[in-house]
Amino acid sequence: METEEYAEMGRAIRDIRDEVGKFIVGQKEAVDLILFSIIGGGHALLEGLPGLGKTMLVRTFSEVLDLGFSRIQFTPDLMPSDITGTSILERLPDGGQRFVFREGPIFSEMVLADEINRATPKTQSALLEAMGERTVTVLGETRRMADPFFVLATQNPIELEGTYPLPEAQLDRFLCKILVPYPDREELKEIMRRTTGADPAPLKKVMDPGAVRRARELARAVVLPEEMLDAAARIVVATRPEKSDIPDIARFVRIGSGPRGLQSLIALAKSRALSEGRYHVSIADLRASAAPALRHRLILGYEGEASGVTPDDLIGKIVGEALSGVRS
Template identity: 65%
Template sequence: MTFTTEDYTNISKRLEEVRAEIGHFIVGQKEAVEFSIYCVLADGHALLEGLPGLGKTMLIRTISEVLDLSFSRIQFTPDLMPSDITGTSMIERLENGKQQFTFQKGPIFSQMVLADEINRATPKTQSALLEAMGEKTVTVLGETKQMDKPFFVLATQNPIEMEGTYPLPEAQMDRFLCKILVSYPSKEELMEITKRTTGGESIQLNKIMNATEIVHAQQMVKEVLIADDMLEYAVDLVAATHPEAAVIPEITQYVQYGSGPRGLQSLIKLAKARALVAGRYHVSIADIKSVAKPVLRHRLLLNYEGEAEGKTADELIDVVMQTIKQGQNV
């Protein structure tokens, strides 16, 4: 399918309307809003990390309403079972007296799924999301069922230092297109939040887009062009996160392992989504740099020395971007 310049301009305007409508309800959190939209456009999943009470759940609910998508929430707890997510087969008694198994769908069968406090469940239960996130299917009792389109998992988690949390398995972390850090609001934002939530006025959200338009926009993202030199720059960034490459001393010293191929794919997908939001049909180096931290921060595992010295993935990604220049082979 071929799209025109006018098509990209029009979809950019529509997406600006989406952001504006979300902004009527969500105060601040500009980066969280933007990258959540990028993930939707790139047909991926997002992980939002922040302290309790910062509006992560409210943000995801708001996005689903503005995009007019079916929504379900899964509250992850230590006693949550995999069947509580995917569904289970129930015995149904027929009119003729016979019995048959009927599949009762779980909350995963929605277009937008909120996995709330995902790191409070056990790894076994967390892994129940893996197939749905990666293959967009769920297999129960040997029968494979397709998810609706579009399908997104937007998960929230509390910082791992908090009591009663379980680290996400590496395989599941890699399924998330990006990891978004939700920051504490500023003084001005706190004042505005308090005014809105303690006053008598209630805000009604408008539905700006629908599932059909989103699937169309996802196809437009795939058609966004990326020049070979831009792609090579992205490859060099990802390659430089590997300690065995011995390209950057800090990476060799503090990183146990870096990003894999899925990280590179995610980098390109989000860069294309950012270009689409800006109304462009080609990726710029600014697009790649802008999405690098959210894409790579959960794909860099620090070693013991890095943890002991208080290094962060974001700091090391900054070093990578300062070191790797466009046109420089790694």
């Protein structure tokens, strides 16, 4: 693999960041993690309070990457067929009838599942097959999704009224969970300038679906040294209370991460390396990717929830222990 192609792809990824930054104020970590999720071939879950620009962030990415875009607004009365589509009876010109499948909004390259945890678990589960297998089965017929295909879901914190916690099986389908914070004072001022002034300039398309697929191929080809793989595996194993040597994990965690957590950690680390034009994973890549890849895979027990400890706090301890003494 030519190193120049990695450097060139790294420059293209930086161009994407810059173009998104023309419209989105701040949110650097969220921008990076969405980009890494797309390159890593996974799906991302964004969590934050209403009004922080989560929907606009996703729409901006679809424009910059020239991807087909559809939006699903999740509500308590949304049905699975509203997502996947359904077969309807159509009358033919000769007077006959036939069933015709009408595709739902899931059949797009970039799908925004807005406020996903405001729908019932039955409706949330309609995304499971599409996210995991890249297929949708309706009335016994299986249909393939677009390539590339990404689900970028937003959710409100579960403390808000009218929300349903996502099932663990669906949470595990997301490559990473991204926390969207409040903007600071200067960012708020800049948001006002951009949204209450003259219309912003149109966004430039930096990539197309073919380039996104190529970026995904390059990311998968990034070299993962055995020492880095061993360190990543130690991080994931240490999230399991029955295997961890860290007292707080056994005390506060009910369920740790499984194999998908390791896959997600490696995919994010490889995408981060590619974004910097490198063709090997470093210890810094693992350190930066651990919390986003694992925070939604640590299920706290009663004592953990009552103590106020967060998954990020525990992952920080795990990473510090697992990566101590590992060469960068």
